Amino acid sequence: MNEIIQDKLIEIEEAYQIKILYAVESGSRAWGFPSKDSDYDVRFIYIHQPQWYLSIDPQGIGAKRDVIEMPINDLLDISGWEITKALRLFRKSNPPLLEWMRSNILYFQQYSFIDNLRSLESEVFYPNASLYHYLNMAKNNYREYLRGPEVKIKKYFYVLRPVLACKWIEERKTVPPIDFHELLQIMVPEGELRTEIDRLLERKIIGDELDIEPRIKVINEYVESEMIRLEAYIKTLTVEIDDPTNKLDDLFRNTLKEVWG
Known part of the structure; x- marks a missing residue:
């Protein structure tokens, strides 16, 4: 199954002209209690080429979707979030994203993005x-x-x-x-x-x-x-954290430069 997932991720990169930064298993398999008929829930974070971001239309609006979803079948559910969507959710301590970052079932990782994101977690966690x-x-x-x-x-x-x-x-x-x-x-x-x-x-x-x-x-x-x-x-419970937006902006820009030059 791992080989099928790897092939699907390569297909997605080619079809959408993106780079996948990180892909993991989510759901019951990652939680440690899959059933014998559990499907595979693959989640990934990706980045577009620079020109996609240099547009008058913001990400997530109209044709500029900030998610990629493959058709779900009985065996495989695969979807991903565009990097700026992921960073905005990270800024809000989005629990599903934080779980992805902790998954022990890794399918794909390249560039320094996820390691840099993890280094900011203690500052951002709400x-x-x-x-x-x-x-x-x-x-x-x-x-x-x-x-x-x-x-x-x-x-x-x-x-x-x-x-x-x-x-x-x-x-x-x-x-x-x-x-x-x-x-x-x-x-x-x-x-x-x-x-x-x-x-x-x-x-x-x-x-x-x-x-x-x-x-x-x-x-x-x-x-x-x-x-x-x-x-x-x-x-x-009352907790206050400093606004991490500037650091997350820097992480996005640095990742864009690292991936695409």
Whole structure:
């Protein structure tokens, strides 16, 4: 599959006359709990040639789209963000972008862009944005899948992961790991809750069919109480950061020069 993805990325570069700077796996494979039928969610950041930027029409308007999306099939979902879109989202601590930057499944990387971007992360990270993102994700998935006496049991991971990400941010004030195993090991101590989560995770990874089953009381009680507590905590949090726009402008210009000369 890696070879197919590499070929697709080359096709995209040629078709759109761009350079891909960074491409990784996103979604459940990157999070560490894929199902046996999980597709591949490839995400990338790219840069156009200089003349694309030297225009009276701004990026993202009309024909100047700032995303590239390939047709989705049952096996592969591939899309990318143009560099200035990515930098604007980075300025807002966009959690999906921050997760891409932490993915352990790397498909492609060239030039110094992503390393330079990572070097700015501690200056730019705004915990409020990530906390709201992950808490809303947890609440929405809980409301959708886990409220009844019988639940879509594999969806526990789509509530647990954002809850644990919030707890990481609360305690460490840094971007949380993308890997669920790391979050679980550090944020959940040994005990009944950890045992139930480990058992469920093992079943999912070995390919057990995890469909509708009775709810797991200890996990439900944990995520319910944590979501209430985290919602109250977020309302008390005030964080200010310096405007990073000038540094991000410099990174964009330097990358444009590095790539195209």
